[in-house]
Amino acid sequence: MDDIKQGSSQIECDVLVLGGGTAGPMAALKAKKQNPKANVVLLEKANVKRSGAICMGMDGLNNAVIPGYATPEQYTKEITIANDGIVDQEAVYRYAAGCYEIIEELDRFGIRFQKDQNGEYDVKKVHHIGTYVLPMPNGDTVKKALYRQLRKARINISNRYMATRLLKGEDRIAGAICVNTRTAEFLTIKAKSVIMCMGAAGRLGLPSSGYLYGTYENPVNSGDGYAMAYHAGADLANLECFQINPLIKDYNGPACAYVAGPLGGYTANGDGDRFIECDYWSGQMMQEFYDELQSGKGPVFLKLNHLADETVAEIERTLHIVERPSRGLFHEGRGTDYRKQMIEMHISEIGFCSGHSASGVYVDENARTSVQGLYAAGDMANVPHNYMLGAFTNGGYAGLDAAQYSADVDFARFDEEQIEIEKARVLAPTKRSDGLPPNQIEYKIRRLVNDYLQPPKVTRKIELGLARFAEAREDLEQSMMVSNSHELMRALEVASVMDCAEMAAHASLYRKESRWGLYHNRVEYAGKNDEEWFCHTLLSKSDSGEYSLRKQDVKPYIVDIEEHERDAYEHQRVKSEPAVAAASTL
Amino acid sequence: MPLAETLTSVPVVVDDDKCIASKGCTVCVDVCPLDVLRIVDLSDGTKSARMVYDECWYCMPCQADCPTSAVTVSIPYLLK
Numbered sequence: 001m002d003d004i005k006q007g008s009s010q011i012e013c014d015v016l017v018l019g020g021g022t023a024g025p026m027a028a029l030k031a032k033k034q035n036p037k038a039n040v041v042l043l044e045k046a047n048v049k050r051s052g053a054i055c056m057g058m059d060g061l062n063n064a065v066i067p068g069y070a071t072p073e074q075y076t077k078e079i080t081i082a083n084d085g086i087v088d089q090e091a092v093y094r095y096a097a098g099c100y101e102i103i104e105e106l107d108r109f110g111i112r113f114q115k116d117q118n119g120e121y122d123v124k125k126v127h128h129i130g131t132y133v134l135p136m137p138n139g140d141t142v143k144k145a146l147y148r149q150l151r152k153a154r155i156n157i158s159n160r161y162m163a164t165r166l167l168k169g170e171d172r173i174a175g176a177i178c179v180n181t182r183t184a185e186f187l188t189i190k191a192k193s194v195i196m197c198m199g200a201a202g203r204l205g206l207p208s209s210g211y212l213y214g215t216y217e218n219p220v221n222s223g224d225g226y227a228m229a230y231h232a233g234a235d236l237a238n239l240e241c242f243q244i245n246p247l248i249k250d251y252n253g254p255a256c257a258y259v260a261g262p263l264g265g266y267t268a269n270g271d272g273d274r275f276i277e278c279d280y281w282s283g284q285m286m287q288e289f290y291d292e293l294q295s296g297k298g299p300v301f302l303k304l305n306h307l308a309d310e311t312v313a314e315i316e317r318t319l320h321i322v323e324r325p326s327r328g329l330f331h332e333g334r335g336t337d338y339r340k341q342m343i344e345m346h347i348s349e350i351g352f353c354s355g356h357s358a359s360g361v362y363v364d365e366n367a368r369t370s371v372q373g374l375y376a377a378g379d380m381a382n383v384p385h386n387y388m389l390g391a392f393t394n395g396g397y398a399g400l401d402a403a404q405y406s407a408d409v410d411f412a413r414f415d416e417e418q419i420e421i422e423k424a425r426v427l428a429p430t431k432r433s434d435g436l437p438p439n440q441i442e443y444k445i446r447r448l449v450n451d452y453l454q455p456p457k458v459t460r461k462i463e464l465g466l467a468r469f470a471e472a473r474e475d476l477e478q479s480m481m482v483s484n485s486h487e488l489m490r491a492l493e494v495a496s497v498m499d500c501a502e503m504a505a506h507a508s509l510y511r512k513e514s515r516w517g518l519y520h521n522r523v524e525y526a527g528k529n530d531e532e533w534f535c536h537t538l539l540s541k542s543d544s545g546e547y548s549l550r551k552q553d554v555k556p557y558i559v560d561i562e563e564h565e566r567d568a569y570e571h572q573r574v575k576s577e578p579a580v581a582a583a584s585t586l
Numbered sequence: 587m588p589l590a591e592t593l594t595s596v597p598v599v600v601d602d603d604k605c606i607a608s609k610g611c612t613v614c615v616d617v618c619p620l621d622v623l624r625i626v627d628l629s630d631g632t633k634s635a636r637m638v639y640d641e642c643w644y645c646m647p648c649q650a651d652c653p654t655s656a657v658t659v660s661i662p663y664l665l666k
Contacts, residue, residue: 001624001638002624046618046619046620046621047616047617047618047619049616049617049647050617050618050619050647050651051619052619055617055619055645055647056645056646056647056650140650160621181621182621207665209664209665210664211662211664211665212641213620213641213642213643213662214643214662214664214665215643218619218643218645219620219641219643220619220620220643250665250666251661251665252665324645325646325650326644326645326646326659326661329644329659329660329661330661330666333661333666334666434587434588435587436587437589486621486639489621490641
């Protein structure tokens, strides 16, 4: 089973899309639409039918900018404030201005969005300021609808191929090297442009359950895109702005205050009291969540047991069918009934994911990275808080631009030695008959990530973490062994996890201030220091192969933020009543 | 260091009486994002699907897409 075979082939295409989850299919569709003659290849580590973060669909759009409810200006302002100002607004604005068109397109694909009695989109308010959440009553059909479109557009799909490194030549992108996850055979794809849609780094921290695959993110998203972009010399932005989410404890899936909130559910402390004003995920909100967990009033719960039966039934219908449908099974096993008990919550392991925070490969409003011909979209690109609709919209922009770019260039000539070096790296664990299996090395790295990188961040701990990582890296590079092609895929993923862990540590050490609430809470550098750190931090690979960090200015705003608006997300905690406050001092 | 073989309880259960892998069906194997399922030969000469790698996200496509409802996903023991 899964025997390792010798084999190597080469193909070429105009636009190569890596990752068939959310952004990838839309990038491929838009590239093909822009240039029907272009040969577009969509490569996927799993199977496009059910791959990526939304393999079971999604319960709603969390950031829909719909005319009549919100404007691109309002949205850009909200995300700028939520992300503590460190935003290149052009990409956010372009997303906000274009996402309605994508909603209409998804509607034509057969994905329905909730409408009210008047036939208007039934948009809900979850964010601190604006109204952007649109439920999807048949959100379980998203992947199937996308797949139909890909077949119709005659996109060339290659399933079970994992890209491992990008090829470069003439100082621009030249293609990618890939490995079959079932046979370990190599495929080299020469491409005029490459669009990376490879998802979050979801296997960075270890979930508190201790189960390697019990992550918040689909664990197939192991940060391969971040690692590949790094090794190709691309800039990665604000990696210290970790993703940490409020989740159902142990199950580690979203409690879905976005679904329950508009129907009257809310996040509560151990006393059943509301303690945050707004359930929208932000670093500032997560800090309050963390503080409550640590306080005598913890832990934290999702509270629905005050709601009417039919309201709870409506919430269950959504939560138990889409996104993470095994939620219902989990509650059943624990004997938790939404009508009777509150649902215990906890915070997730850390990760990189711009879908909810801001860490990602640095891109502009065309999804271009700092490497010519290389694009990134979705959870791995640094457009903040971009969720599923951002993956679709920005993936589309990447596809359009890549198709245009590819029409005007020829294949970059590249040094074939890159392929040989990569083959040797990939196959090294298959050559050993004794050593350490990938799962043990992965467990150790991720346990160390929890021990040393999880906020609140302490300099000395991060430095110790880096020393332990160096030992783990030596194990990985000198002793990791696999017995079949499936384990080889895991081994390659562990190498990505290792790279991401080191990047997370270096980026966290570099920004000497606290920003984004809990996401980058540096204990010795409390509070924001706008004077020195109102900037992006960019991480890249130096000529000597070291992690290199530098500051980059935030581009001038196109939507002004008034002085009094800037701190809106810092006021998350519910103000206690004076009488209660007085009583608690007794 | 030497290697051990340690038993692990896995969360995906397949009903061999319902599974039609013998007829060539590979739906659950195809749709699993983590690629943890395989078709195996049973002692009676028929085939069935099995979870062979303990790497489950309890995400459900295998159960949802199975044409004969042969697949049941439960919550992995460590977190249930």
